[in-house]
Amino acid sequence: MGRSLKKGVYVNPKLMKKVEKLLKLPLEERDKYPIKTWSRDSTIIPEMVGMVFDVHNGKQFIRVKVIEDMVGHRLGEFAPTRKFIKHGGKLQRELEAKAAKAQSQ
Numbered sequence: 001m002g003r004s005l006k007k008g009v010y011v012n013p014k015l016m017k018k019v020e021k022l023l024k025l026p027l028e029e030r031d032k033y034p035i036k037t038w039s040r041d042s043t044i045i046p047e048m049v050g051m052v053f054d055v056h057n058g059k060q061f062i063r064v065k066v067i068e069d070m071v072g073h074r075l076g077e078f079a080p081t082r083k084f085i086k087h088g089g090k091l092q093r094e095l096e097a098k099a100a101k102a103q104s105q
Contacts, residue, residue, distance in 0.1 A: 009072075012039040019048055036061060040076025055079035 003010060011019075018035045025033070027050065034052040049068055054061035055075050062079035070078065086092070 009043040009045060010041065011045060012037070012042045015039050015042050019051065022051060023047060031065075034063060037075065040074065040079065042075050044070045044073055044075060046071055057081045 015035070015037050018037075022030055022033060022035065030051055034054045036054040036056075038056045040055060040057075044066055048066045049071065051066050053064045053066065053075060055064050055078065056062075057079045058081050064075065064078045088095075
């Protein structure tokens, strides 16, 4: 469920301070200083476009470069918290072995 329009978007105040501080730098400099954050629930606003964030996924920081298409989404959407480990068992291993054998020849 979305946040009400009356309340507006949520951006962590500490994160917003860091963004404002980075906005004072020239465009070329902004890539050099990623903003480290644990605030996965903060909404990406237009002022953040072009900035780099290190978003915590519970274990490590995932580097996220904000582009225009990301505006309106949350930071956490771009830092997955679960690692996909492939499906399959014995049959899948056999198929992979055949593919590896075919590649080596």
